[in-house]
Amino acid sequence: AQSVSQHNHHVILSEAASLELGCNYSYGGTVNLFWYVQYPGQHLQLLLKYFSGDPLVKGIKGFEAEFIKSKFSFNLRKPSVQWSDTAEYFCAVNAPGGYQKVTFGTGTKLQVIP
Amino acid sequence: GAGVSQTPSNKVTEKGKYVELRCDPISGHTALYWYRQSLGQGPEFLIYFQGTGAADDSGLPNDRFFAVRPEGSVSTLKIQRTERGDSAVYLCASSRTSGYTDTQYFGPGTRLTVL
Numbered sequence: 001a002q003s004v005s006q007h008n009h010h011v012i013l014s015e016a017a018s019l020e021l022g023c024n025y026s027y028g029g030t031v032n033l034f035w036y037v038q039y040p041g042q043h044l045q046l047l048l049k050y051f052s053g054d055p056l057v058k059g060i061k062g063f064e065a066e067f068i069k070s071k072f073s074f075n076l077r078k079p080s081v082q083w084s085d086t087a088e089y090f091c092a093v094n095a096p097g098g099y100q101k102v103t104f105g106t107g108t109k110l111q112v113i114p
Numbered sequence: 115g116a117g118v119s120q121t122p123s124n125k126v127t128e129k130g131k132y133v134e135l136r137c138d139p140i141s142g143h144t145a146l147y148w149y150r151q152s153l154g155q156g157p158e159f160l161i162y163f164q165g166t167g168a169a170d171d172s173g174l175p176n177d178r179f180f181a182v183r184p185e186g187s188v189s190t191l192k193i194q195r196t197e198r199g200d201s202a203v204y205l206c207a208s209s210r211t212s213g214y215t216d217t218q219y220f221g222p223g224t225r226l227t228v229l
Contacts, residue, residue, distance in 0.1 A: 032214055044220040090156050100214050104156030
């Protein structure tokens with residue numbers, strides 16, 4: 001069975017600081033990887049996804065994530081955060097070849113201070 | 115267009131009661147998923163529908179939980195003899211097809227509180 005661990009539960013940054021949220025997964029085969037975001041009072045929405053190809057994936061709002069197969073990691077990054085990035089971020093994984101039975105991590109709450 | 119909608123947004127019930135939670139997927143989406151999110155946790159897969167049939171219900175915690183999607187659109191998650199441990203946010207998601215590359219679109223969730 002696949003599992004996902006997110007190292008940071010709560011991160012506080014000042015505006016313009018750089019962001020990196022850790023994500024490691026446990027699965028022996030090929031995986032699809034996702035980052036979802038939930039802004040305060042809003043639905044969970046897809047930030048970016050990796051299926052194959054270039055391991056550096058760019059998503060919405062300036063976010064990117066790098067898939068490092070040897071480390072089983074898919075860390076989320078943003079060079080300069082804004083107050084509007086305050087949200088909860090979830091890393092997720094599913095095994096390809098079928099439907100999306102997605103396994104989520106426990107989430108990281110990001111608070112950006114103006 | 116309209117996104118995934120869920121009703122009610124909040125449901126408070128007493129231990130032992132029966133509840134139904136409804137999900138309206140995006141029109142034309144054939145795949146529908148239910149997740150449960152407990153406090154401090156990420157969403158946890160419960161069940162997946164492709165059309166009218168439950169293709170995978172391996173995430174349902176026990177036989178008190180049941181879900182249907184009789185016409186391949188709206189789905190209802192049913193919980194019998196509710197317990198305090200069932201308190202959580204129940205999320206529904208839909209995708210255009212069941213293919214693993216299709217994006218899942220989530221609804222706002224139903225917050226269930228069992229007293």
